[in-house]
Amino acid sequence: MTDTLIRNRPCELSAVDAAKAIAAGQLTSEGLVKSCLERIEERDADVQAWAWLDTAHALEQARAADAGPVSGPLHGVPVALKDIIDAYGMPTGFNSTIYPGYIPDADSACAALIRKSGGIILGKTVTTEFANRHPGPTRNPLDPERTPGGSSQGSAAAVADFQVPLSIGTQTSGSIIRPAAYCGVVGYKPSFGEVSRVGVKEQSGSLDTLGLIGRSTGDVELLRAVVTGIPYEPVAPSGFGITVALCRPPEWNKATAEARADIEETAELFRAEGAEVVELDLPTELFGEWLNDHRRIANFEASRNFAHEKTHHADKISKALWEGRIVDGARCPIEDYIASQRKAERMRAWMDERFEGFDTILTLSTAGEATVGLADTGSATFNSLWTLLYTPCISLPSGKGPAGLPLAVQLVGRRFEDEKLFAIASSLEHALKG
Amino acid sequence: MTDTLIRNRPCELSAVDAAKAIAAGQLTSEGLVKSCLERIEERDADVQAWAWLDTAHALEQARAADAGPVSGPLHGVPVALKDIIDAYGMPTGFNSTIYPGYIPDADSACAALIRKSGGIILGKTVTTEFANRHPGPTRNPLDPERTPGGSSQGSAAAVADFQVPLSIGTQTSGSIIRPAAYCGVVGYKPSFGEVSRVGVKEQSGSLDTLGLIGRSTGDVELLRAVVTGIPYEPVAPSGFGITVALCRPPEWNKATAEARADIEETAELFRAEGAEVVELDLPTELFGEWLNDHRRIANFEASRNFAHEKTHHADKISKALWEGRIVDGARCPIEDYIASQRKAERMRAWMDERFEGFDTILTLSTAGEATVGLADTGSATFNSLWTLLYTPCISLPSGKGPAGLPLAVQLVGRRFEDEKLFAIASSLEHALKG
Numbered sequence: 059m060t061d062t063l064i065r066n067r068p069c070e071l072s073a074v075d076a077a078k079a080i081a082a083g084q085l086t087s088e089g090l091v092k093s094c095l096e097r098i099e100e101r102d103a104d105v106q107a108w109a110w111l112d113t114a115h116a117l118e119q120a121r122a123a124d125a126g127p128v129s130g131p132l133h134g135v136p137v138a139l140k141d142i143i144d145a146y147g148m149p150t151g152f153n154s155t156i157y158p159g160y161i162p163d164a165d166s167a168c169a170a171l172i173r174k175s176g177g178i179i180l181g182k183t184v185t186t187e188f189a190n191r192h193p194g195p196t197r198n199p200l201d202p203e204r205t206p207g208g209s210s211q212g213s214a215a216a217v218a219d220f221q222v223p224l225s226i227g228t229q230t231s232g233s234i235i236r237p238a239a240y241c242g243v244v245g246y247k248p249s250f251g252e253v254s255r256v257g258v259k260e261q262s263g264s265l266d267t268l269g270l271i272g273r274s275t276g277d278v279e280l281l282r283a284v285v286t287g288i289p290y291e292p293v294a295p296s297g298f299g300i301t302v303a304l305c306r307p308p309e310w311n312k313a314t315a316e317a318r319a320d321i322e323e324t325a326e327l328f329r330a331e332g333a334e335v336v337e338l339d340l341p342t343e344l345f346g347e348w349l350n351d352h353r354r355i356a357n358f359e360a361s362r363n364f365a366h367e368k369t370h371h372a373d374k375i376s377k378a379l380w381e382g383r384i385v386d387g388a389r390c391p392i393e394d395y396i397a398s399q400r401k402a403e404r405m406r407a408w409m410d411e412r413f414e415g416f417d418t419i420l421t422l423s424t425a426g427e428a429t430v431g432l433a434d435t436g437s438a439t440f441n442s443l444w445t446l447l448y449t450p451c452i453s454l455p456s457g458k459g460p461a462g463l464p465l466a467v468q469l470v471g472r473r474f475e476d477e478k479l480f481a482i483a484s485s486l487e488h489a490l491k492g
Numbered sequence: 493m494t495d496t497l498i499r500n501r502p503c504e505l506s507a508v509d510a511a512k513a514i515a516a517g518q519l520t521s522e523g524l525v526k527s528c529l530e531r532i533e534e535r536d537a538d539v540q541a542w543a544w545l546d547t548a549h550a551l552e553q554a555r556a557a558d559a560g561p562v563s564g565p566l567h568g569v570p571v572a573l574k575d576i577i578d579a580y581g582m583p584t585g586f587n588s589t590i591y592p593g594y595i596p597d598a599d600s601a602c603a604a605l606i607r608k609s610g611g612i613i614l615g616k617t618v619t620t621e622f623a624n625r626h627p628g629p630t631r632n633p634l635d636p637e638r639t640p641g642g643s644s645q646g647s648a649a650a651v652a653d654f655q656v657p658l659s660i661g662t663q664t665s666g667s668i669i670r671p672a673a674y675c676g677v678v679g680y681k682p683s684f685g686e687v688s689r690v691g692v693k694e695q696s697g698s699l700d701t702l703g704l705i706g707r708s709t710g711d712v713e714l715l716r717a718v719v720t721g722i723p724y725e726p727v728a729p730s731g732f733g734i735t736v737a738l739c740r741p742p743e744w745n746k747a748t749a750e751a752r753a754d755i756e757e758t759a760e761l762f763r764a765e766g767a768e769v770v771e772l773d774l775p776t777e778l779f780g781e782w783l784n785d786h787r788r789i790a791n792f793e794a795s796r797n798f799a800h801e802k803t804h805h806a807d808k809i810s811k812a813l814w815e816g817r818i819v820d821g822a823r824c825p826i827e828d829y830i831a832s833q834r835k836a837e838r839m840r841a842w843m844d845e846r847f848e849g850f851d852t853i854l855t856l857s858t859a860g861e862a863t864v865g866l867a868d869t870g871s872a873t874f875n876s877l878w879t880l881l882y883t884p885c886i887s888l889p890s891g892k893g894p895a896g897l898p899l900a901v902q903l904v905g906r907r908f909e910d911e912k913l914f915a916i917a918s919s920l921e922h923a924l925k926g
Contacts, residue, residue, distance in 0.1 A: 146804070163594050170799035251698055251833065252826070254796040260690050287796045288826050362688040362721045365604035370580070392686075392722050396908040399685065407841070474830040 069093040073135050073223040073277040080123075080134040087134030091120040091178060094136055098221045104202055106195040107216035109141035109151050111181035119178045131280060131290040133176030138225040140213045141182040142189050144257035145169040148179065152259055153187045153194045156371045166257025168226055168268060168285040175284040180222050183212030186435060188364070189228055189261055190383060192376035193435050198240060200463055204428040207237030208435025210269065214241040217271050224281050225271045230261045230356055232424075232441025234269030235453045235468055240428035240436065242455045242464035244487075246270045246278045249473045250448035253285050261383075262359040264399070265352070265445050275452065275483045282476070295488065296417070296481035298331035303338035303416040305470075308346070309439045314426030320457040320465040321422055324490075328420070331489055338412070338419060344405055345443075351398035352442045353386070358395040361387030402446050406473070409447050413472035418482045423466035427459035440468070450476040452483040456490055503527040507569050507657040507711040514568040521568025525554040525612060528570055532655045538636055540629040541650035543575035543585050545615035553612045565714060565724040567610030572659040574647045575616040576623050578691035579603040582613065586693055587621045587628045590805045600691025602660055602702060602719045609718040614656050617646030620869060622798070623662055623695055624817060626810035627869050632674060634897055638862040641671030642869025644703065648675040651705045658715050659705045664695045664790055666858075666875025668703030669887045673900035674862035674870065676889045678921075680704045680712045683907045684882035687719050695817075696793040698833070699786070699879050709886065709917045716910070729922065730851070730915035732765040737772035737850040739904075742779070743873045748860030754891040754899040755856055758924070762854070765923055772846070772853060778839055779877075785832035786876045787820070792829040795821030836880050840907070843881050847906035852916045857900035861893035874902070884910040886917040890924055
């Protein structure tokens with residue numbers, strides 16, 4: 059199977075297999091990148107995942123990789139960056155008209171770490187405006203009438219459509235997990251603080267988290283090692299001698315019946331494989347206002363972080379961003395911001411302690427399948443809590459909805475126990491396929 | 493007194509008085525900026541506080557302020573930015589040769605907030621290389637043989653020397669409090685998270701904090717309101733019906749006898765004014781390794797944050813930065829980084845709880861007077877703990893050392909209680925002058 063892909067459709071190879079094939083001399087980076095570019099050429103009019111792509115520049119990087127020695131675990135493998143993440147010599151556009159012709163002088167930290175590991179920066183994928191809600195043109199590759207989700211919309215769509223094996227996005231509310239779920243790929247939001255945000259446009263310093271998207275947990279794990287700057291040592295699957303906490307947050311009834319049924323089936327699968335499944339309730343006195351706490355923190359910070367755009371380019375900011383985060387955040391008294399920050403810290407401490415009693419949390423990735431239309435990138439209701447809690451999250455495709463589009467479940471780990479989460483996700487991924 | 497300064501030496505006015513005089517039509521921004529520029533002209537060869545200054549551009553901003561209506565509490569008042577903080581149209585140099593000719597496309601958030609409040613960005617003040625240890629040419633304005641401290645060296649020296657009333661710097665270890673103390677001015681490190689770091693070169697995302705420098709607590713408080721994006725409402729002094737916790741950290745014996753005597757005198761002053769003074773001991777089991785915890789967090793993050801410079805410009809990085817943070821951080825296993833992050837969180841929770849028992853902590857700002865020579869910007873031993881703890885800190889000049897240079901004390905507040913800290917600092921400042 060892998061050999062056939064190497065010969066005929068390298069763009070469909072996993073990143074792990076592609077890196078192995080390149081290191082073994084069975085495939086060139088140029089061959090892989092060409093295959094990705096052909097796929098893009100074939101599909102771009104429908105999917106529109108790319109904000110910037112220079113075919114010649116991509117091939118030049120690939121040929122340089124082929125000419126040199128294997129420099130790291132990602133040698134010769136292309137990665138896409140959400141268009142709020144800088145890469146030297148490539149324009150960053152932010153899906154805004156405020157920065158025409160902006161070409162960064164420096165790589166973001168993740169771009170430099172990718173290059174250092176031998177990876178290719180294939181191009182820049184479409185973002186919603188400044189990673190907020192105003193959408194770009196990207197369509198869900200599985201159904202062009204539907205949103206791919208947001209804000210990391212091009213990053214998810216390009217990976218799902220075999221245009222690139224790996225991509226990087228960001229999550230302030232649900233911007234990694236939701237598009238990954240909607241497009242049927244694997245999304246990973248690391249523990250807050252583990253991956254450098256240097257060279258990434260900031261929305262909320264307390265919440266913004268770089269996230270990784272791939273077509274398997276193994277591929278995402280490889281990219282995690284690279285951008286975290288740690289040795290690449292794939293974890294062994296955990297197996298099912300574990301305790302899983304099924305968490306139905308208060309917004310449970312906003313999910314579709316099919317999504318709720320899908321997660322119950324996943325819980326059943328865990329049980330059938332031997333895991334213990336317990337219930338996790340979030341106490342109302344601490345978590346009852348979490349959506350509001352998340353909103354206050356995100357908006358207070360965003361209204362200051364966008365001070366340049368607000369002061370010098372107010373007319374070029376979308377209504378969605380202006381009337382959403384910016385006005386609301388400017389009106390938020392600092393006392394309210396502080397109260398929510400303090401509450402978030404208590405929530406994090408509570409959750410950290412509760413993790414003594416189980417190995418992972420099983421919850422929804424989204425309310426259901428990707429919604430129809432491109433104007434609304436979907437709801438972050440099932441994601442923002444975990445962003446606020448700083449916990450690592452992995453979204454895995456777990457079934458199909460009534461329209462035949464992917465449903466997904468979200469596994470949540472204890473903060474800073476990302477490797478354990480990958481071990482569990484890898485076992486669940488295998489079981490879901492079986 | 494104020495009237496005389498308005499007429500003869502506006503550069504010596506406090507920011508609060510200057511803003512009032514401008515709003516009242518007694519002084520023009522152009523007059524104030526000209527006076528600052530004359531002072532710089534007179535002193536720059538000795539002090540060398542500026543990395544970039546364009547006289548014509550500064551005067552142009554001042555004339556624009558004079559031509560328009562009063563737009564905010566800082567209207568017409570010049571502020572200096574440490575040369576790792578972006579301002580639109582002004583080069584940022586980072587005291588490095590890696591970014592020649594880099595002129596940012598956007599204001600940092602603080603620069604935009606200053607402009608929105610009517611303030612003038614006078615120019616860029618000297619930083620150590622990337623706010624680390626490799627020094628710039630700045631001399632202590634009170635003794636040219638001595639360091640002004642670092643890393644915000646130009647920011648502190650320019651304010652102390654009446655070249656500008658206010659400046660902004662950053663602190664990852666002790667880079668605001670130490671230079672402010674060495675130069676005899678007021679330094680303020682806000683609660684972590686309150687001031688946006690957008691457009692500021694990052695060293696450690698978990699520690700970097702914007703800090704403000706002025707010649708009085710009142711001036712710093714004005715700038716705090718502006719860069720925090722909150723209404724400017726000066727706090728009333730607390731008076732002395734308060735409990736002060738004198739904290740002698742484990743490194744106490746590294747301070748000079750004079751510095752230790754000075755802080756005991758300040759404690760005595762608090763008592764004489766009516767405050768209760770208690771002792772605060774830091775338990776060894778939690779705080780015994782804090783220097784190491786700070787180092788691991790700062791270095792692990794810096795070695796990733798400088799991935800661009802490390803990957804593409806290794807030959808242009810100083811030995812101090814390379815052999816200090818970068819190599820050490822690259823070698824730090826992620827498990828050790830996580831252990832220190834978890835410990836830091838426990839320290840913060842412990843400290844937050846302890847603040848139930850007192851109103852402020854009184855501790856040292858530095859080990860003593862500014863040290864002789866420019867190669868070493870001094871030790872952050874008495875600062876890094878409070879950076880790690882996310883608490884607001886204010887350094888106040890409190891006496892003179894054996895060489896006649898300033899000694900300073902540091903007041904520390906509970907995280908997110910910055911206004912209370914200003915109220916106490918204002919009372920102490922008054923008592924110290926009395």
